[in-house]
Amino acid sequence: MRKLLVTGGAGFIGGNFVHYWCRHYPGDRIVVLDALTYAGNVATLEPMLSHKAIAFVQGDINDRALVERLLHEHDIDTVVHFAAESHVDRSIVDPDAFVRTNVLGTQALLSACRTAWYHEGKWREGTRFHHVSTDEVYGSLAPDEPAFSETTPYAPSSPYAASKAGADHLVRAFVHTYGMPATISNCSNNYGPFHFPEKLIPLTIVNALHGKPLPIYGDGLQVRDWLYVEDHCVAIDRIISTGQPGTTFNVGGRAEHVNIDIVRRLCRELDHQFAGSSALAARFPDCPAAKGAACESLITYVKDRAGHDRRYAIDPSRIAGTLGFEPAETLATGLARTVDWYLSNEPWWRAVMDGSYREWVQKQYSER
Ligand code: NAD
Ligand code: DAU
Numbered sequence: 001m002r003k004l005l006v007t008g009g010a011g012f013i014g015g016n017f018v019h020y021w022c023r024h025y026p027g028d029r030i031v032v033l034d035a036l037t038y039a040g041n042v043a044t045l046e047p048m049l050s051h052k053a054i055a056f057v058q059g060d061i062n063d064r065a066l067v068e069r070l071l072h073e074h075d076i077d078t079v080v081h082f083a084a085e086s087h088v089d090r091s092i093v094d095p096d097a098f099v100r101t102n103v104l105g106t107q108a109l110l111s112a113c114r115t116a117w118y119h120e121g122k123w124r125e126g127t128r129f130h131h132v133s134t135d136e137v138y139g140s141l142a143p144d145e146p147a148f149s150e151t152t153p154y155a156p157s158s159p160y161a162a163s164k165a166g167a168d169h170l171v172r173a174f175v176h177t178y179g180m181p182a183t184i185s186n187c188s189n190n191y192g193p194f195h196f197p198e199k200l201i202p203l204t205i206v207n208a209l210h211g212k213p214l215p216i217y218g219d220g221l222q223v224r225d226w227l228y229v230e231d232h233c234v235a236i237d238r239i240i241s242t243g244q245p246g247t248t249f250n251v252g253g254r255a256e257h258v259n260i261d262i263v264r265r266l267c268r269e270l271d272h273q274f275a276g277s278s279a280l281a282a283r284f285p286d287c288p289a290a291k292g293a294a295c296e297s298l299i300t301y302v303k304d305r306a307g308h309d310r311r312y313a314i315d316p317s318r319i320a321g322t323l324g325f326e327p328a329e330t331l332a333t334g335l336a337r338t339v340d341w342y343l344s345n346e347p348w349w350r351a352v353m354d355g356s357y358r359e360w361v362q363k364q365y366s367e368r
Contacts, residue, residue, distance in 0.1 A: 252314025
């Protein structure tokens with residue numbers, strides 16, 4: 001039985017990971033540590049919280065005393081570190097929070113684990129620190145350049161990417177200097193349930209449902225590699241369970257697409273779902289599809305993101321070859337599942353957008 005501390009478990013990927021882990025390893029114990037920034041939502045964890053299948057602690061990863069106490073009290077042997085400021089556009093406006101959480105927060109976690117797990121020159125048997133990172137640390141690729149491998153030199157462009165690169169270097173330094181049993185995954189763009197509607201895919205779905213413009217930065221020909229979030233969870237599971245400590249794994253979806261193509265596919269999926277559905281038309285009367293028009297009519301080209309990376313691509317041969325990982329979902333099936341999820345979970349994204357779930361949190365956790 002593993003005892004996991006999942007940081008950022010009320011966010012998009014962390015939340016999906018907690019769902020995944022509870023489904024696959026119901027005998028394990030999970031403590032979620034999350035500061036509940038604008039991006040965290042405990043409603044994502046609601047079923048597991050009500051059934052007391054997990055413990056939730058609202059707190060900051062920079063609070064070393066708190067982290068050390070949790071590691072000790074819950075006898076944690078595995079830390080899966082998702083907590084981060086994750087949105088590139090926000091990092092361009094205000095980089096400070098990114099350095100605080102992504103760099104200093106990761107350092108605080110690493111040090112807390114060293115205090116808890118490293119005694120008399122030895123790491124406690126069976127411990128593991130897994131750091132969830134991004135392909136953005138490698139910078140931007142030209143159209144004909146080979147995909148990022150684990151040995152591609154770091155060249156981060158945005159403050160977000162630079163802060164994640166800093167965190168990766170700290171994890172590597174703990175492996176190199178102290179022999180810490182840590183692994184890193186550098187993953188491409190995720191999409192799926194519980195995704196905050198500021199990122200391209202959920203923003204496109206939610207805006208289209210409200211008949212609002214679908215903003216395309218620059219010419220819309222930037223390339224991203226898309227991975228359904230549950231596949232990312234499977235990859236992390238493989239790495240924690242069988243990946244060699246000290247190793248980095250690049251994780252991707254083998255699905256490179258230009259942004260405009262992603263938005264057009266989402267529009268067509270929505271048009272398809274609305275066709276002949278008077279119920280959807282009644283719920284979302286401002287969506288063009290409710291009136292038989294195409295959602296694509298909402299596409300609006302806007303000013304480009306500053307320093308916008310042109311192309312990311314992942315060479316997944318290491319994780320495919322050594323851990324046998326391949327994504328199960330294709331882009332077509334993944335996008336259809338995602339649109340379905342947003343149509344079936346309107347209360348979740350409405351609460352996230354207006355912040356009303358915070359009242360619930362206040363009641364549950366104010367005494368902690
Ligand atoms: P997210 O923004 O949806 O969630 C981040 C979570 O971390 C939130 O619940 C937030 O409340 C919490 N958090 C923020 N600061 C904290 C702090 N100081 N202490 C404790 N908790 C804090 O992010 P996400 O998209 O789920 O990304 C999770 C991780 O995966 C990040 O490390 C990100 O860099 C990485 N990643 C994301 C993607 C992607 O496509 N979303 C791809 C590759 C890697
Ligand atoms: O590559 C992994 C990264 O993917 C993660 O590390 C980040 O945490 C995650 O946010 C994501 O970063 P991106 O910047 O690629 O994701 P975003 O959804 O913000 O944008 C995807 C692409 O779409 C990007 O080229 C910018 C563009 N875009 C984005 C938004 C929000 C638009 O054209 N219009 C938009 O409104």
